[in-house]
Amino acid sequence: MNYFYLINIQYLGFRYHGWQKQPKLKTVHLMIDKTLNFVFGGEIKFKSLAVGRTDAMVSANNTAFELFVEQPILNFDIFIAQFNYYLPQDVRAVAMQAVDKDFNVIQNAKIKEYIYVFAHGQKAHPFCASLMTTFRDVLDIDLMAQGAELFIGTHNFRGYCSKVSEKGLYTRTVAHCELIPNTLITASFFPKASYLLKVHGEGFGYNQIRTMMGTLVKLGRHDITLTDISESLKPNSTLVMDFIAPASGLILNRVAFE
Numbered sequence: 544m545n546y547f548y549l550i551n552i553q554y555l556g557f558r559y560h561g562w563q564k565q566p567k568l569k570t571v572h573l574m575i576d577k578t579l580n581f582v583f584g585g586e587i588k589f590k591s592l593a594v595g596r597t598d599a600m601v602s603a604n605n606t607a608f609e610l611f612v613e614q615p616i617l618n619f620d621i622f623i624a625q626f627n628y629y630l631p632q633d634v635r636a637v638a639m640q641a642v643d644k645d646f647n648v649i650q651n652a653k654i655k656e657y658i659y660v661f662a663h664g665q666k667a668h669p670f671c672a673s674l675m676t677t678f679r680d681v682l683d684i685d686l687m688a689q690g691a692e693l694f695i696g697t698h699n700f701r702g703y704c705s706k707v708s709e710k711g712l713y714t715r716t717v718a719h720c721e722l723i724p725n726t727l728i729t730a731s732f733f734p735k736a737s738y739l740l741k742v743h744g745e746g747f748g749y750n751q752i753r754t755m756m757g758t759l760v761k762l763g764r765h766d767i768t769l770t771d772i773s774e775s776l777k778p779n780s781t782l783v784m785d786f787i788a789p790a791s792g793l794i795l796n797r798v799a800f801e
Contacts, residue, residue, distance in 0.1 A: 545612075545613055545615075546611070546612050546613070546614065546615045546616070546641075547609060547610070547611055547641065547642045547643065547644055547646060548609070548610040548612070548616060548639050548640065548641055548642065549607055549608075549609055549610075549639065549640050549641075549642050549646070549648065549800070550607060550608055550609075550610055550636055550638070550639040551605060551606070551607045551636070551637040551638045551639070552575075552603070552606060552607065552608065552634065552635065552636050552637060553602075553603055553604050553605055553606070553634075553635050553637060554571055554602060554603050554633055554634040554635070555602050555633040555634075555673060555674075556571070556597060556599070556600050556601045556602040556603070556790075556791075557600055557602070557633075557672070557673035557674075557791060558633060559571050559574075559599065559600070560599045561596060561597055561598045561599045561600075561601065562593055562595075562596040562597045563596045564576075571597070571634065572591070572593065574630065574631055574634060575591055575608065575630075575634070576591055578626060578629045578630050579591065579610070579626070581629055582622075582625055582626055582629060583612075587612060587613060587614050588612070588613045589610060589611060589612040589613070590610075590611040590612075591608050591609070591610055591611070592608060592609045592611070592648055592649070593606070593607075593608040593648070594606055594607050594608065594609075594648050594649060594652045594655075594798050595649070595652070595655065595795075595798075597795055598750075598790055598793075599790060600789075600790040600791045601790050601791075601793045601794070601795065602673075602674070602791075602793070602794045602795070603794065603795040603796075604658075604794050604795065604796045604797070605637065605795075605796065605797050605798065606795050606798050607648060607652075607798055607800075608648065609642070609646070609647075609648035610639075616639075619639050619640075622639070623636050623637075623638070623639060651800045651801045652745075652798050652799070652800055652801075653745060653799055653800065653801045654718070654743055654744070654745065654797070654798070654799035655743060655744065655745070655746065655747070655795065655797075655798055656719075656741065656742070656743035656795075656796045656797040656798075656799075657741075657742050657743070657747070657752045657793060657794065657795055657796060658727065658728070658739045658740065658741050658742075658793075658794050658796045659676075659739060659740040659742075659752065659753070659756045659788065659792045659793050659794070660674060660675040660676070660725055660727075660728050660737060660738075660739045660792050660794065661675055661676045661677065661678060661737065661738055661739070661740075661756070661788075661792050662675060662676075662677045662678070662733070662734040662736065662737040662738070663677065663678045663679075663680065663681060663682040663684075663738075663763070664678075664679070664680065664681035664682065665677065665679075665734060666679075667733075667734055668732040668733075668734075670730070670732045671730075671732060671733060671734075672791060673791060674728060674730070674791070674792070674794075675725075675728070675733070675737060675791070675792050676788060676789045676791060676792035677734070678760055678763075680760075680763075680764050682760065682763030682764060683762070683763045683764075683765065684722070684738060684763065686762055686763060686765075686769075687722050687759045687760075687762055687763040688721070688722040688723070689769060690722075690758070690759050690762045690769055690772050691720045691721055691722040691740060691759060692720065692721070693769065693772050693773055693776065694717045694720040694742070694755055694772075694776070695717050695718070695719065695720050696716065696717065697714065697715070697716040698714070698715070698717070698776035698777075699713055699714055699776055699777060699778050699779075699780055700713050700714070700715050700747075700748055700751055700776070701713035701780070702775050702780060702781070702782045702783045702784050703748065703750075703751045703754040703755055703758070703775075703784050704748035704749050704750060704751050704754070705748075705749045705750040705754075705787070706749050711748065712748070713748060714778075715744065715745075715746065715747065715748065715751075716744055716745065717742060717743075717744045718743055718744045718745075719741065719742065719743045719744075720740070720741070720742045720755075721740075721741050722738060722739070722740050722741075722759065723738065723739060723741065724736070724737075724738055724739075725737040725738050725739040727739060727796075728794070740752075740755070740756050740759065741796075742755065743797075750787050752793060753787045753788045753789075753790065753793055754784050754786070754787050754788070756788035756792070756793075757784065757785075757786030757787050757788040758772060758775075758784045758786065760786060760788060761784075761786055
């Protein structure tokens with residue numbers, strides 16, 4: 544593969560079983576590669592590698608994959624237009640650029656920003672289901688906002704990750720974490736008030752963001768306290784936070800490269 548490109552994409556994950564290809568399941572990577580193969584006429588060898596994998600029903604507002612291809616792409620605008628023409632309606636290519644052979648789409652990604660969109664205390668319009676989670680209980684939003692700030696910094700997130708192993712990296716740094724009113728993802732059928740958890744850092748463990756959100760929901764229900772969250776993040780903590788928030792409210796909002 545002699546030519547290398549970084550392609551920014553966005554997708555609604557509600558109909559997909561995540562990014563990674565899986566036997567007999569519809570995934571985003573499967574649709575990307577099927578479309579690329581069609582655009583290349585089945586005659587040009589290529590490989591695609593994502594900046595990271597998203598789970599089933601998780602969406603992306605701005606993520607990227609690296610395209611390795613044996614022939615050069617001469618006109619990016621024409622390629623993106625053709626790629627989008629054949630992609631499913633819930634996947635869109637946004638931009639592309641050439642990169643050199645030393646670029647690594649995984650290692651060069653320095654900031655990943657996730658948001659989790661939610662409402663509470665009501666039954667929302669069914670159309671909301673693909674973009675946000677509605678928690679039926681009335682939540683203490685102000686207390687949850689205080690709890691979100693506790694995640695900022697370098698902490699032990701072992702109790703917030705699924706599929707924990709002895710070799711896993713669980714001491715991670717959260718550069719920014721806040722729970723704020725949602726003005727970013729909107730629709731006419733959304734509830735009058737909705738909120739989002741915004742988190743960014745260099746990397747996160749499996750289900751870490753969803754478990755952080757689930758923990759804040761438990762805090763908002765007064766099932767746990769701010770002290771419980773603080774204790775769970777200490778270096779030697781063995782506490783396991785057991786509520787993983789539903790996937791459909793989670794969005795990979797932005798990836799920044801080195």
